[in-house]
Amino acid sequence: MSDMFTIQAVARNDGGKGASRRLRREGLVPGIIYGGGKDPEMIATAHNKLLQHLEHEAFYSSIVEVEVSGKKQRVVLKDLQRHPAKPFILHFDLQRVAATDRIKMNVPLHFIGEEDAPGIKAGGTISHALVDLEIICEAQNLPEFIEVDVSGMEVGDMLHLTDIKLPQGVEIVALTHGNEHEHDELVVSMQAKTKAAEEEEAPSEAAAEEAPASEED
Numbered sequence: 001m002s003d004m005f006t007i008q009a010v011a012r013n014d015g016g017k018g019a020s021r022r023l024r025r026e027g028l029v030p031g032i033i034y035g036g037g038k039d040p041e042m043i044a045t046a047h048n049k050l051l052q053h054l055e056h057e058a059f060y061s062s063i064v065e066v067e068v069s070g071k072k073q074r075v076v077l078k079d080l081q082r083h084p085a086k087p088f089i090l091h092f093d094l095q096r097v098a099a100t101d102r103i104k105m106n107v108p109l110h111f112i113g114e115e116d117a118p119g120i121k122a123g124g125t126i127s128h129a130l131v132d133l134e135i136i137c138e139a140q141n142l143p144e145f146i147e148v149d150v151s152g153m154e155v156g157d158m159l160h161l162t163d164i165k166l167p168q169g170v171e172i173v174a175l176t177h178g179n180e181h182e183h184d185e186l187v188v189s190m191q192a193k194t195k196a197a198e199e200e201e202a203p204s205e206a207a208a209e210e211a212p213a214s215e216e217d
Contacts, residue, residue, distance in 0.1 A: 113151025
């Protein structure tokens with residue numbers, strides 16, 4: 001895990017849309033902390049600081065430290081509401097976690113070894129069916145991402161959920177629903193280059209022959 005992200009927040013007592021609008025005018029984002037067997041806490045944090053955190057992919061799948069009135073808690077980001085048309089964060093939800101809590105999170109997939117894949121060298125293309133995974137694990141085992149090695153893929157090869165090498169203590173949620181073969185989703189495939197793509201790269205002979213004729217007209 002990388003250095004822990006820290007959110008500096010302040011407690012708030014007033015809820016509702018009017019209070020939230022006032023906070024946003026002051027450059028703050030309303031949020032809530034819940035879980036861990038404790039009462040929910042309404043908080044607010046600086047909008048610009050939160051945006052800086054959100055620029056990091058790891059922020060979405062890491063244990064985060066939130067400090068409210070000098071009290072620190074470990075949490076994960078569970079929900080984020082963005083403005084539909086403007087680059088503003090409207091609200092965020094944080095869930096308290098302890099090291100041994102089992103939590104469900106979505107983590108990104110990092111595909112590695114593409115340049116070494118025989119299928120790429122043969123002119124094929126990689127198609128990603130999934131870009132992240134919902135996993136379940138203890139908070140202390142939460143990975144920032146999961147690597148998928150495609151370096152051995154030939155044209156026509158496919159990798160499914162059961163082909164992914166997982167970090168210790170991590171399970172894929174979809175594969176915990178009974179028969180794993182029924183939920184073994186496609187993750188990535190190596191496809192032959194389509195005829196349309198080949199034609200775009202290399203103009204057809206017919207088109208090449210027509211060009212001089214049009215100049216004579």
